[in-house]
Amino acid sequence: MNAPTGRLQPTAGQLALAAALADGGTERAARITYVDAAAYTDPARYTAEQQRIFAHAPLVIAPSALLPEPNMAVAHDGFGKPLLVTRDKAGEAHVFLNVCRHRGTRLVEGGEIVCGGRLVCPYHAWSYALDGTLVGLPRTDAFPGLDKADYGLKRLPTREAGGLIWFSFDEAADFAEADALGHDFDAFGLAGLHLFRRRTHDVAANWKLIMDAFLESYHVLRLHANTIGPFFKDGVSTADTIGSHLRSAVGREVEAAAVRAGDWPTLRSAITFTYQMFPGTVLIVSPDYVNLMVLMPQAHDRVLVEDFMLIPEPPATEKALKHWEKSWELLDAGVFGGEDFRAAALGQEGLASGAIERLTIGAMEGGIRTFHDQVEARL
Structure with a gap:
């Protein structure tokens, strides 16, 4: 595992998102669109996704920090075959x-x-x-x-890039986009981070409902009202793409000049960058740590989500350990497990009832539209 050296610098793309966010954000869909409920409830649809997407696409399996030293190994069963x-x-x-x-x-x-x-x-x-x-x-x-x-x-086929380990079941898989993302991840030193905790959640929901939650900011001040919601400005977000992957940013209170200064401490204190890697990985860059979530679909109504929390260095004191434990429980058990994943499971129950035939996607949920269009294209 090779960590980048020297002073970390944001990429041009990251700075462009920061500038757009300082101007009030740019992520606005032009119109209401829809997603068929069957996309989440049809077992045949799930089978097609496994055969046409997960069997061929490069997939993230773990952060580099899971195996920080030579001569280390771990078994992995989340993708339907016994892997090592x-x-x-x-x-x-x-x-x-x-x-x-x-x-x-x-x-x-x-x-x-x-x-x-x-x-x-x-x-x-x-x-x-x-x-x-x-x-x-x-x-x-x-x-x-x-x-x-x-x-x-x-x-x-395996590729390690920017602090993530990718693989594919397809011998012809192209990892060029993984390399492109790796450039972004090197900018904030992902490969040099320490794995603090990991936990796998078993969620009774279609995998796309989990992805949907991290593709829009509309829910942040509502679903997360008692946790992280107050830290964000409602509706201030922006996004772009890196190949088939989305890169988005959601802002907090900060002066535009400070954001445009372009140093990582200022950017990370003001902006949450999120990478939604197609088909099923999410990476969230918080002010002082990173969460990586790897989605492993098990059925049309069940998905495993492995959450990795990455911090700058191993805790050196009891105070530092308590600080990171508090952050871990807030995000993994509280925000993700208790709110995002719970909302996905409740959504699955509602969709399975047949009460609605389609989901309505509004102007602040444009990332969902982009994601589902990519899924449809591969089907």
Whole structure:
């Protein structure tokens, strides 16, 4: 994992959003549009999304900070196949199928980080280096003529960029947009952050209802009235795109001249930048920490959301630890778990009732329109 060095500088695109926000924001749809309720409730639609989107698109699986050192690995089951994320002895990240090449046994169980130079199959003790190479097996005489070079772990296309680890199930996947986003993430040093906490939420809602919540600012002062809502100015937001991904900004009280000064401490104290990465990842840049949420659809009405909280450095004092614990509980359990995810589950219940045939998308919800248009295009 390579963290950027030197003084961090905002990108031209980030500064452009800041300037637009200081002028009152620019995100306004020209008219009301609609999304069919069936987009969230139809099992056949969900299957098509899995086959045509998630089976082909580059997907974020974790922040680089999940595996901060060489010779670390973690099992990952959220995307429907047993996966294994590793960082080999040279520091390179990989995503493999978590399957021994001998008899198909799962190599690593559970969701905790494992450390060491080898992964050993629990069945017959075939062992692999963290670059996927088969390095040992008992009783080699029982396998005459076997070439260990032919029995490495099955590697999926993998790219680490800007502090995120991406992969795809499609060998032809194009990671150019991941690299472009990585440039933005390097600007605020994502690759050098420390993973403070992570938690997976099991939400009884369609995955797109979760994405919808982070694609508009209309709900912020309403749904979050008792938590973070008072920190934001109602309706002051702006957004643009990086390929198929959205980059948005929501402002707080700040002078335009201070925003245009262009230094990160001022920008982050005044603006919440959010990246909605297609199809199902959200990254929120708060004043002093970052939340990464990876969505893993399980059914038309169920999604796992893994929330990672990234902070500048490990807490060095009890006071610092309490500060970050308070922030973690406010965002993960309170704002996200208790408000955003709860609203999504309530929405799923309402849509499943058949009470409405379509959702109405207003002028402050333009990001939702952009996102659903991309989903439709791929279907």
